[in-house]
Amino acid sequence: MNLFSFHLATVTPAAAVAALCRPPAKKNVPGLHHAECLATMTLGAPIFSSARIQLHTLAVFASWDNERSLEAFLADTKLGHTLSAGWHVRLAFLRRWGHVSEFDDLPVNMEDTDPSRPVVAVTLARLKLPELPRFIRWGRPVEQLVHDHPGTTLALAAVRPPRTFCTFSVWRSRREMEDMVHGRDAEPGSDRHAKAMKERTRKEFHHAFTTLRFRPLSEHGEWQGCGHYVSS
Numbered sequence: 001m002n003l004f005s006f007h008l009a010t011v012t013p014a015a016a017v018a019a020l021c022r023p024p025a026k027k028n029v030p031g032l033h034h035a036e037c038l039a040t041m042t043l044g045a046p047i048f049s050s051a052r053i054q055l056h057t058l059a060v061f062a063s064w065d066n067e068r069s070l071e072a073f074l075a076d077t078k079l080g081h082t083l084s085a086g087w088h089v090r091l092a093f094l095r096r097w098g099h100v101s102e103f104d105d106l107p108v109n110m111e112d113t114d115p116s117r118p119v120v121a122v123t124l125a126r127l128k129l130p131e132l133p134r135f136i137r138w139g140r141p142v143e144q145l146v147h148d149h150p151g152t153t154l155a156l157a158a159v160r161p162p163r164t165f166c167t168f169s170v171w172r173s174r175r176e177m178e179d180m181v182h183g184r185d186a187e188p189g190s191d192r193h194a195k196a197m198k199e200r201t202r203k204e205f206h207h208a209f210t211t212l213r214f215r216p217l218s219e220h221g222e223w224q225g226c227g228h229y230v231s232s
Contacts, residue, residue, distance in 0.1 A: 002033060003064045004093060004214060006122065006168055008040070008156075008223045009086030013055040019079060020160050024062070029077070031069020034102045035062040036124065038158035038166050042147075058082070059158040061122060061166065063103070087223035089170070089230060091120055091214035098210035100124050106212070113215055115175040118230050120168070120216050126208040127163040135205045138196040143167075145192045151176030154229040163207075170216070170229045 011019070016039055023037040040057040060083060064070045067090070074080040094113060096106045103124070113119065127135060146155045146169055155169040171177040178184075183191035200209075216230040223229070 002093065003066055003070060003217075004091040004212075005060075005062050005064065005070055005088050006091065006120070007058075007060040007062075007083045007086060007088040009058050009060075009083045010056060011058045011082055015082065016055045016058050019058055019060070023060075024073070024077070024079060029069075029073055031065040032073065033063035033065070035060060036160070036164070036166060038160045038164065041157040041159055059156070059166070059168065061124070061168070084221070087219065087221040087227065087229075089120065089219045090217040092217055093212065094119070094215055095213040096210060098208075100126065100208045100210040103210055103212065113174055115178075116173050118216055119171050119174045119177055120214040120230075121171065121177060122212045122214070123165075123167045124210055124212070125165045125206045127165055127206055128204070129163055131203075131205045134199075134203070138199050138205075141189070141192045142196045145180065145189060149176070149180055151180065153231065154223070172231055 019037040020039065024032055024035045026032045026034065029035075038059045038061075040054045040059050042054070060079075062070075064073075070090070074084045093106060093110050095109050096103065097108075143157060146152060146167070149155070151172050153170045153172060156167070158166045158168070169177075180190070181193055183194035200206075219227065219230050221227060
């Protein structure tokens with residue numbers, strides 16, 4: 001099964017724009033299946049704020065043949081060198097909901113994990129631009145819920161204009177993540193995610209949308225002064 005990786009690195013705005021416009025492609029990078037390059041956002045930040053789109057921070061989500069392919073990319077390419085100076089986590093695929101064409105070859109369910117073990121969740125969406133106001137209205141409360149949740153050790157969003165959105169979250173346990181998803185937490189407003197999913201079912205926000213769940217394998221480097229976001 002493929003190896004996945006999620007990277008965070010500080011870059012210049014020019015380097016971020018270059019990566020967003022010309023992401024790595026499998027025809028040019030041996031062993032790469034697909035890569036998404038995005039500018040990070042602070043979950044729940046006001047729409048019109050410098051925290052909403054951060055061109056000084058690059059997020060890259062990628063699928064590889066194996067670790068050798070990833071290591072060669074990090075060692076032998078300009079973007080790989082940049083990402084090596086930041087933080088990344090290597091991931092084993094577990095489950096998929098929804099459909100985005102680049103990941104539709106993944107099975108719906110690869111394996112289940114111990115509910116007490118850490119998991120990583122990645123969502124990827126291609127937004128219907130006319131639905132942007134509804135997406136913001138229903139999405140920001142969920143962003144705040146995930147950002148402030150005691151079960152997350154790292155949670156952020158990312159965007160590639162005009163219509164690709166991504167969220168990334170590291171959870172201390174599968175149980176805590178699933179309690180958030182289904183609104184089973186005791187905290188006020190814990191049903192925000194469940195309500196947003198009902199609204200999405202009523203009228204879709206996206207052309208394509210998928211949620212992917214992973215088992216973290218290893219993490220490398222530091223981000224915001226920390227290198228231990230994945231608990232054992």
